[in-house]
Amino acid sequence: MAALVRLLAPLEIAAPAVRTAISRMVRQGWLTPVKLSSGPGYALTPRAVRRLDEAIARIYRTHSNEWDGHWHVLVTSRVPERSRRERVRAGLSFLGYAPLDDTTWIGPRRSPEADALLEAESLRAERFTARHDGDSASLVRRLWDIEGLARSYERWLEDARELVRAADDNPDDETAFAVRSRLLHEWRKFLFRDPGLPRQLLPEDWPGDEAAKFFDLESSRLLPAANRFVDACLEEESSD
Known part of the structure; x- marks a missing residue:
């Protein structure tokens, strides 16, 4: 924690805000407390490692952006609860999907994180890869x-x-x-x-x-x- 406080000081993030953020990340399952040789510390959870790997690949574009013309399609069961529905929408949007309707989502490629997100929300989904029989550029402008x-x-x-x-x-x-x-x-x-x-x-x-x-x-x-x-x-x- 002390190292993080020093690290974030140039960004004008005060120590209380760092501690609050760490506590929140532990509650949300991104960090887990561990014992270090120098005292108490924190480690990334497997979920956080997956999210960071996916984010880094997108930020630095380390994955090939070549496209074979296929879309990844998710057809989910209906989500009646509004808060849960908003979490699913936010999560799938972050992973690059857009909704065709309330239960059908498409993205230009399969996201490795999609399965984990759906599992966390106890949401069943059918998965397909498909070609769009039409003007895909117009489809993109309509969905995004x-x-x-x-x-x-x-x-x-x-x-x-x-x-x-x-x-x-x-x-x-x-x-x-x-x-x-x-x-x-x-x-x-x-x-x-x-x-x-x-x-x-x-x-x-x-x-x-x-x-x-x-x-x-x-x-x-x-x-x-x-x-x-x-x-x-x-x-x-x-x-x-």
């Missing part, structure tokens, strides 16, 4: 707000260029960590909006391409110094 997403990428790029001005050609480690963390935090918000659609279904002048290039360039540039700051925080904890 492509114009709104494009505007979000344009705004992100404008804000990101302003943000990285704080980290010049040779930033100190703490500044590099803070700027890169904020850059990554804003970029990861697209996980909740961008389903990772095949490039051939997006407009030719898609602003997400330029935004992704800028993110890749700046996050890579700042990574060595940011890593040094993380290591220093952890080493300080080990020496206490």
